[in-house]
Amino acid sequence: MSGALAARRILITGAAKGIGLASVARFIAEGARVVALDRDKAALSELAGRFDRASLHVVTADVVDPTAVAAAVAAGVDALGGLDGVVNAAGIDLMAEIEAMTLADWNRIIAVNLTGPMLVMQAAFPHLRAADGGTIVNVSSGAGLSPLKHRTAYCASKAGLQMASKALAIEAAEFGIRVNTICPGAVETELFRSSIDGAADPQAGYEAVRARYALRRIASPDEIAAAILWLTSSESSYVTGTAIAVDGGRTFH
Known part of the structure; x- marks a missing residue:
């Protein structure tokens, strides 16, 4: 490893599984100290056992709860002595026809995928300003660039996160804070598998x-984490306000 994040203090949401978990491992390997935020206490406890306490601090919170988010960010800042970056990786999916989708379904998707990242960014922002050059990377989706059938709420939430990130990038630039968005395609995670395994013919669904992908394969979480790492590191120091497709070519193919 290159030590690309040496001495950086990073908060990662959705940290117990999938892309968030892969980001925690990769960031710590590159020298960062990490606050791992997730609502799954058991998974966080397991995660905490994998790393040295000097490198990882875990906090339990649901990103849709403003009070819990504010407390979690404050606890993380206290543990690390400040904050240099945020990765919003928490997210959920919904596949539903418009007539079957309930208002509760819609509200939950928007709350987790769009409002949640906003709450985290809002709570973290003063600490990033104090760090004099922080970074925010929001995990959106290729579905926010190119729509998918029966995913009206999901696509709306992810496209909204991209535009919110671009707007904040303008505001944050004054303080040397960079804000970017990663747009993955299908990734081998529990979330992806739950939608595939629930199909009438899982193998046909997988194929x-x-x-849809030019590369004809599904990504590993670590491949997405590598892109998040780049946007968090100084290697991308002149990049802000972007939405980068890391999707094996789906959005152009």
């Missing part, structure tokens, strides 16, 4: 998804 149908794979066929």
Whole structure:
């Protein structure tokens, strides 16, 4: 490893699984100290056992709860002595026809995928300003660039996160804070598997998804974490306000 994040203090949401978990491992390997935020206490406890306490601090919170988010960010800042970056990786999916989707379904997707990242960014922002050059990377989706059938709420939430990130990038630039968005395609996570395994023919469903991609395969979480790392490191020091597709070519293919 290159030590690309040496001495950096990073908060990662959705840290117990999938892309968030892969980011925690990669960031710590690159020298960062990490606050791992997730609502899954058991998974966080397991995660805490994998790393040295000097490198990882875990906090339990649901990103849709403003009070819990504010307390979690404050606890993380206290543990690390400040904050240099945020990665918003927490997210959920919904596949539903418009007539079957309830208002509660819609509200939950928007709350977790769009309002949650906003609450985290809002709570973290003064600490990033104090760090004199912080970074924010929001995990959106290729579905926010190119829509998917029966995912009206999900696509809306992810496209909204991209535009919110671009708007904040303008505001944050005054303080040397960079804000960018990663747009993954299908990734081998529990979230992806839950939608595939719930299909009438899981194998056919998997192949149908794979066929959308120019590279003809599904990404590993670590491949997405690598892109998040780049946007968090000084290697991307002149990049802000972008939405980068890390999707094996789905959005152009």
